[in-house]
Amino acid sequence: MVTKPQPDASAPAGWSLLFACWLLAATATAGSLFFSSVMDLPPCVLCWYQRIALFPLVLILAVGLFPFDARVVRYALPLALAGWVVAGYHNLVYLGFIPERLQPCSQGVSCSERNLDLFGFVSIPLLSLAGFSALITLLVVLHRRSTP
Amino acid sequence: MNKQRVVFAASVVVLIGVFAIGARLFQQKKAEQLTFKAQQSFTTFVRPHSQVLGAEDAKVYLVEFTDPACETCAAFSPLVKKLMAAHPDRIKLVVRYAPFHHGSDGVVRLLHASTRQGKFWEALEVMYKSQPAWASHHQPQPELLWGFLAEAGLDIERLSKDLQSPELGKVVEQDLADARALGVDKTPGFFVNGKPLVQFGYTELEQLVQAEVAAAYPK
Numbered sequence: 001m002v003t004k005p006q007p008d009a010s011a012p013a014g015w016s017l018l019f020a021c022w023l024l025a026a027t028a029t030a031g032s033l034f035f036s037s038v039m040d041l042p043p044c045v046l047c048w049y050q051r052i053a054l055f056p057l058v059l060i061l062a063v064g065l066f067p068f069d070a071r072v073v074r075y076a077l078p079l080a081l082a083g084w085v086v087a088g089y090h091n092l093v094y095l096g097f098i099p100e101r102l103q104p105c106s107q108g109v110s111c112s113e114r115n116l117d118l119f120g121f122v123s124i125p126l127l128s129l130a131g132f133s134a135l136i137t138l139l140v141v142l143h144r145r146s147t148p
Numbered sequence: 149m150n151k152q153r154v155v156f157a158a159s160v161v162v163l164i165g166v167f168a169i170g171a172r173l174f175q176q177k178k179a180e181q182l183t184f185k186a187q188q189s190f191t192t193f194v195r196p197h198s199q200v201l202g203a204e205d206a207k208v209y210l211v212e213f214t215d216p217a218c219e220t221c222a223a224f225s226p227l228v229k230k231l232m233a234a235h236p237d238r239i240k241l242v243v244r245y246a247p248f249h250h251g252s253d254g255v256v257r258l259l260h261a262s263t264r265q266g267k268f269w270e271a272l273e274v275m276y277k278s279q280p281a282w283a284s285h286h287q288p289q290p291e292l293l294w295g296f297l298a299e300a301g302l303d304i305e306r307l308s309k310d311l312q313s314p315e316l317g318k319v320v321e322q323d324l325a326d327a328r329a330l331g332v333d334k335t336p337g338f339f340v341n342g343k344p345l346v347q348f349g350y351t352e353l354e355q356l357v358q359a360e361v362a363a364a365y366p367k
Binding site (some may be wrong): 017023026032039062065 | 153174
């Protein structure tokens with residue numbers, strides 16, 4: 001019997017992967033809101049650009065979960081990549097590799113200002129970069145698995 | 149499929165729950181820190197140069213760190229008056245300067261210079277009232293204030309002479325240093341008999357004042 005790949009055959013494993021992506025995005029969103037709304041750390045311009053990439057992922061990935069639709073990667077990956085690029089740039093600014101005057105923060109909060117350092121080296125931009133990196137990895141793995 | 153929905157729903161609940169508990173814990177810790185910081189001597193709250201309104205023997209000190217360019221401070225001004233009227237002769241209002249807006253320190257110097265003419269409260273009132281005209285878009289322009297101050301009855305010639313006094317800069321510096329020491333990073337920052345207003349809001353301030361009045365004037 002020649003059959004097309006069963007749509008549900010890889011669903012449980014794929015679903016868990018996608019769920020992990022969603023959980024990651026949701027946790028990152030909650031964390032970012034915690035920093036700004038509870039701890040009153042004002043987000044700088046670069047933080048906002050990363051948030052623009054991150055927040056929609058929570059909804060887009062959730063839509064892909066019910067019913068499970070692996071093609072959600074097509075919509076989620078560009079956002080995650082955009083967030084990753086901004087996060088990378090932000091880390092370079094934060095660490096001083098890109099000079100202060102080149103950064104697009106003309107008013108408000110400086111993007112290189114140190115607000116929080118967990119264990120002495122984990123900054124908010126680093127958390128963001130790690131989050132986007134993990135998200136991209138998971139999405140790519142999901143994509144590889146779901147395309148025969 | 150059903151199991152997946154349960155897992156998803158449970159995660160949403162857990163995330164929101166952790167957020168709410170975290171927020172509560174953080175605020176409790178912040179309140180403790182603020183209270184600890186506020187265990188400072190009386191002079192950190194009331195400096196000799198500080199302007200005080202209210203009865204001489206009032207036992208409740210309502211200390212307000214304000215920025216004349218701050219919209220919320222202007223909005224709170226009538227509310228603070230209402231609070232004082234609700235507890236006549238029991239509250240002393242102490243105004244401290246926290247010029248956090250860029251350019252506000254010039255406004256504060258102008259405001260404090262008005263004390264030399266004994267017109268501080270008139271000047272503060274007119275600054276709050278005319279705020280949209282001279283501090284639109286959070287950009288204070290002290291030079292636009294002179295006309296309003298003249299209308300409020302200040303002698304402009306004398307004011308510009310008093311404005312040259314180096315003492316004004318020291319007053320601003322002292323108040324900013326005290327604001328920092330007390331953990332004030334937003335305006336208005338309120339303290340009632342040294343107790344900080346942690347959760348910001350008029351109702352919260354009203355409750356704090358009522359509690360302190362009740363403690364200072366037991367029935």
